[in-house]
Amino acid sequence: MSSPSQAVQTDPQFSAEERAAVYRAIHTRRDVRGQFLPDPIPDEVLARVLTAAHHAPSVGFMQPWDFVLVRSREVRQKIQADFRAAHAEAELMFEEGKRDTYRKLKLEGILEAPVNLCITCDRSRNGPVVIGRTHIGAMDVYSAVCAVQNLWLAARAEGLGVGWVSILHQQTLREALGIPQDIVPIAYLCIGYVSHFYDKPELESAGWLKRMPLTELLHFDGWQGRADEAGERLVDEIGRVWPILK
Numbered sequence: 001m002s003s004p005s006q007a008v009q010t011d012p013q014f015s016a017e018e019r020a021a022v023y024r025a026i027h028t029r030r031d032v033r034g035q036f037l038p039d040p041i042p043d044e045v046l047a048r049v050l051t052a053a054h055h056a057p058s059v060g061f062m063q064p065w066d067f068v069l070v071r072s073r074e075v076r077q078k079i080q081a082d083f084r085a086a087h088a089e090a091e092l093m094f095e096e097g098k099r100d101t102y103r104k105l106k107l108e109g110i111l112e113a114p115v116n117l118c119i120t121c122d123r124s125r126n127g128p129v130v131i132g133r134t135h136i137g138a139m140d141v142y143s144a145v146c147a148v149q150n151l152w153l154a155a156r157a158e159g160l161g162v163g164w165v166s167i168l169h170q171q172t173l174r175e176a177l178g179i180p181q182d183i184v185p186i187a188y189l190c191i192g193y194v195s196h197f198y199d200k201p202e203l204e205s206a207g208w209l210k211r212m213p214l215t216e217l218l219h220f221d222g223w224q225g226r227a228d229e230a231g232e233r234l235v236d237e238i239g240r241v242w243p244i245l246k
């Protein structure tokens with residue numbers, strides 16, 4: 001979609017420093033659970049990260065998100081109670097060998113973080129037929145997740161930790177926050193300044209799972225495809241990038 005009168009970006013190139021900053025935000029972003037400080041988040045910072053979320057891509061530009069800010073301790077206590085119930089149910093879903101490890105993981109910072117935020121998806125926003133959602137219905141939900149990721153990265157650049165808590169009953173979450181039945185809660189996030197950011201995902205350090213090598217996840221010209229010469233060059237290049245990022 002473009003029109004002849006559309007203004008173009010006057011400064012389209014990133015400097016090396018700007019590029020490095022973007023990758024730094026990506027590679028140092030962490031899911032934060034136990035390192036929140038109670039310090040309040042200044043409005044100007046919150047405004048910036050919310051605006052970053054609102055500038056995420058969305059299918060047909062439908063912008064299906066809403067942002068429910070939760071600062072009330074009472075409301076957060078309700079959500080945390082639901083987390084505890086869901087967490088106890090979840091524990092039983094893992095095989096016995098993993099249950100103990102699961103139980104010991106810290107998987108939320110609902111009360112420690114000064115701000116919680118629920119990002120939702122209004123699936124009927126701007127009418128029933130949406131450009132780009134005509135054939136794959138979940139595109140609106142994916143769009144809301146893009147808003148989550150924008151916020152997560154912007155927050156990291158602001159020195160704010162974000163933790164996504166999904167061990168919740170969606171209906172209880174709706175009721176606790178008064179979210180209408182036709183609106184889908186997508187992400188429940190805990191946000192706040194932190195004492196530190198871990199270097200690696202906590203689940204990796206806890207021995208739960210390792211980061212998979214990207215090259216094992218690359219397919220060429222189809223699922224069963226093999227790398228041709230250009231593909232091999234890319235695999236080599238990834239091999240050079242990977243130790244630097246590790």
Ligand SMILES: Cc1cc2c(cc1C)N(C[C@H](O)[C@H](O)[C@H](O)COP(=O)(O)O)c1[nH]c(=O)[nH]c(=O)c1N2
Pocket residue numbers: 029030031032033106107108163164165166167200201202203204
């Ligand atoms: C959709 C979704 C849902 C959840 C998560 C993430 C995402 C994307 N994650 C965080 C997740 O465990 C974490 O991202 C990975 O372990 C990788 O770690 P880093 O985010 O790189 O620190 C997460 N973490 C947690 O402690 N409790 C949770 O309920 C969830 N739920």
